[in-house]
Amino acid sequence: MRLAFNEDQATFSTVLGQMLGDEVEAGFHTVEGWGRYDYGHALDARLEEAGFFDAAREEDLGTVAAAAMVHDVARVPVVIECAASALLRPFLGDDLPRPLAVVVDDAPGAIRFLPQARALVSITPDAVRLARLDGQAEPVESLYAYPMGVAGQDLDWQPLDADPQTIRTLWQIALAAELGGVLDGGLASVLRYVREREQFGRPIGSFQGVQHRLATDAVWIDGARLLTLRAASTRDPAHAALALAHIQSHATRIGYDLHQFMGAMGLTLEHPLHRWTYRARALRAEMGGAPQAFLDYADTRWGKP
Amino acid sequence: MDFAWSDENDAFRTRVRDFLDRVLPSDWDATARHGPGSREQTEFSLSFCPQLAEAGLLVPHWPAEWGGADRPTWEHFILGEEMWAAGEPRGGQYMNVNWIGPVLMRYGSDAQKQRYLPPMAAGRAIWCQGFSEPGAGSDLASLRTRALRDGDDYVINGQKIWTSYAGLAETCFLLARTGEGRNGIAVFLVPMDTPGIEVRAIPSLIGHGDIHEVFFTDVRVPASCRLGDEGEGWTIISYALANERVGIPRYEMSSRELDAMVAQLKARDGFDNAVIRTRAAEAAAACDAARMLVYRVVDERARGEPPGTAANLARVAVVEADHKVTDFGMDFLPDCYSGTDHAAFQAHHERAIVTGIAAGAAEIQLNLVARRHLDLPKGA
Structure with a gap:
């Protein structure tokens, strides 16, 4: 049992932190046309060029470093397609394009990242398939803070040599990491605000009613991060389901608190809070949401009914 | 990062479980039902803990000098997990193992260590913790029990409440005031048979005999009962709580x-x-x-x-x-x-x-x- 990063993972995390540092402040600008998301093209290119999306292939970095990366990248107020590239792509074969979009069990509706994606991955109980995209994706307007799109019916699906259960487990870990990171980024943003914003002659973050709720949120987020890293380390389906279920189940309450304490400022498109909370709203419903993830876990731990 | 237990950790856990399977009686659940502070569980601990000590499983993480085996921190927690999950057959003695012993090792005089640590390591010491008072619960630093210096002695007056294990304890780890504010708190190791101490059990929802009121009326103890310096109580308790x-x-x-x-x-x-x-x-x-x-x-x-x-x-x-x-x-x-x-x-x-x-x-x-x-x- 060792809950600290190994030397390579620690170095990876430090370098990643330095690369992300610029994005924190850069994200505090409005997006042209009052867009609901800010795609971090420059960050995406830097991470790809530096080979960060291949961390899971490296023995000394592995899926733990990849999951930590997904979490940390999700903390910044720009969005990039990181989760599928970092945690699925290394296990789907060589020379796969990216960015990727992912659909699970043929879920209906718009798909995150589809307008940017160069391939769509489908995970079903029986198969993992991939369709390369070449103009078949159409962007759709959405409340969610992601580029959302729908694909036409004429996709050329190719089966991949990958175990569906393994890929499903990795995708649960990836979603848990991204959702935890998104909520953590939103929390950091709110903390900055409540430390400075004064009402009744004192910072609103000094009121115990505010402190206790944010502290409780921090406990949930921190616990979820550790559950996610454990799942990334063991790749145990039960651990993955539990990590996703835990953070999905708390995401609604955390999101409510973040908006509540940001007040009217958090309702504007000028402040980036919505870029975290409206990603969380999408992620908390992925793969059937917390109820399905809890049931997946119950099946694993106590047997199917 | 590695979330798996080492083979050594697994072997240690198996050893603890085997011990529990061997030593806990078939009606242990009924005994544990009474609660860690109950007479039943406390009396059981006085036969259980010496066997645990004999097997090298009471204080394995303590230094060898004080009866331990310098075993790793993780083994201390594996031991704690197995004991608590089994209903805590160590009763209140878990406190000795977790924090009272380590606090004495750090802050105690040679005489205090010699007097108190060997019985703890042998599994034959029952302590209570005299922290909370009617007016000092979460705000512990506002405690009012006072220890007045009188020559070579202290005279203690005041009241503690919610005191776990007090009914059967031999010694109290007592916080008392020798001055004002946080820097005016000291720790005393007070034998519970000292004249002037009265213990009353408080019936509760959390097990039989678990919480008590303890009254100190002109309780005279020698200055050698003080742990650390007069103004050091808050530092000591912070160290203890960090452990606990x-x-x-x-x-x-x-x-x-x-x-x-x-x-x-x-x-x-x-x-x-x-x-x-x-x-x-x-x-x-x-x-x-x-x-x-x-x-x-x-x-x-x-x-x-x-x-x-x-x-x-x-x-x-x-x-x-x-x-x-x-x-x-x-x-x-x-x-x-x-x-x-x-x-x-x-x-x-x-x-x-x-x-x-x-x-x-x-x-x-x-x-x-x-x-x-x-x-x-x-x-x-």
């Missing part, structure tokens, strides 16, 4: 009782319902989140890092886990909380409802998380 905040691995008992509850439901064909399965998994998630947060504290300690805010976060998570499991049991197995057939569920409930109150209220932990971990400004 995650000292009881409550998530382990909760997790095992949750499995037992599910088994009970399955036996009644009552675990197919999706709502019930979801609630069970939700409780399991809370247990595992608490476990991971506690393990981080242990890991930091094992690597020699100074105590940070991780223990405050862990304590909050442990409270949620305990409550989610006992709520699950009472919601879906309500009949098991009457009668004598399900003593373990009832014992778990009584331990769970105190989790957010004992050893510092959960809300105090939230204050500490807010100020130290989230760097939020202090209130007016």
Whole structure:
């Protein structure tokens, strides 16, 4: 049992932190046309060029470093397609394009990242398939803070040599990491605000009613991060389901608190809070949401009914 | 990162489990039902702990100089998990192992160490902790019990309350005031048979004989009973609490009782319902989140890092886990909380409802998380 990063993972995390540092402040600008998301093209290119999306292939970095990366990248107020590239792509074969979009069990509706994606991955109980995209994706307007799109019916699906259960487990870990990171980024943003914003002659973050709720949120987020890293380390389906279920189940309450304490400022498109909370709203419903993830876990731990 | 137990850790856990299987009597659940502070469990601990010591499993993490074996920090926690999950057959002696002994090693005089540590390491010492007072619970620093210097002695007057294990304890780890403010607090190691001490049990929801009022009326003790310097009490208690905040691995008992509850439901064909399965998994998630947060504290300690805010976060998570499991049991197995057939569920409930109150209220932990971990400004 060792809950600290190994030397390579620690170095990876430090370098990643330095690369992300610029994005924190850069994200505090409005997006042209009052867009609901800010795609971090420059960050995406830097991470790809530096080979960060291949961390899971490296023995000394592995899926733990990849999951930590997904979490940390999700903390910044720009969005990039990181989760599928970092945690699925290394296990789907060589020379796969990216960015990727992912659909699970043929879920209906718009798909995150589809307008940017160069391939769509489908995970079903029986198969993992991939369709390369070449103009078949159409962007759709959405409340969610992601580029959302729908694909036409004429996709050329190719089966991949990958175990569906393994890929499903990795995708649960990836979603848990991204959702935890998104909520953590939103929390950091709110903390900055409540430390400075004064009402009744004192910072609103000094009121115990505010402190206790944010502290409780921090406990949930921190616990979820550790559950996610454990799942990334063991790749145990039960651990993955539990990590996703835990953070999905708390995401609604955390999101409510973040908006509540940001007040009217958090309702504007000028402040980036919505870029975290409206990603969380999408992620908390992925793969059937917390109820399905809890049931997946119950099946694993106590047997199917 | 490595979330797997080492072979050595697994072997140690097996050794502890084998010991428990061998030594705990068949009616142990009924004894444990009374609570760690009860006469039944305390008396049991006085035969159990010496056997544990004989097997090298009472204080393995203590230095060899004081009866230990210098074993790693993780073994201390594995031991704690197995003991708590089994209903804590060490009774109140777990406190000696976890923090009273280590505090004495750090702050005690040679005479105090020689007097108190060997009986603890032998499993024959019952202590109580004299912290809370009627006017000083969460705000412990406002305590009013006073120790006045009188020549070579101190004369102690005041009242403690919620004092666990006081009914059968031989010695009290007592906080008393020798001056004003936080710097005016000292620790005294007071024999409970000193004239002027009166103990009254308080009937409670959390087990028999677990909490008490203790009255100190002109209690005269020699100055040699003082632990550390007069103004050092707050430093000592902070050190003790740093050891104790995650000292009881409550998530382990909760997790095992949750499995037992599910088994009970399955036996009644009552675990197919999706709502019930979801609630069970939700409780399991809370247990595992608490476990991971506690393990981080242990890991930091094992690597020699100074105590940070991780223990405050862990304590909050442990409270949620305990409550989610006992709520699950009472919601879906309500009949098991009457009668004598399900003593373990009832014992778990009584331990769970105190989790957010004992050893510092959960809300105090939230204050500490807010100020130290989230760097939020202090209130007016």
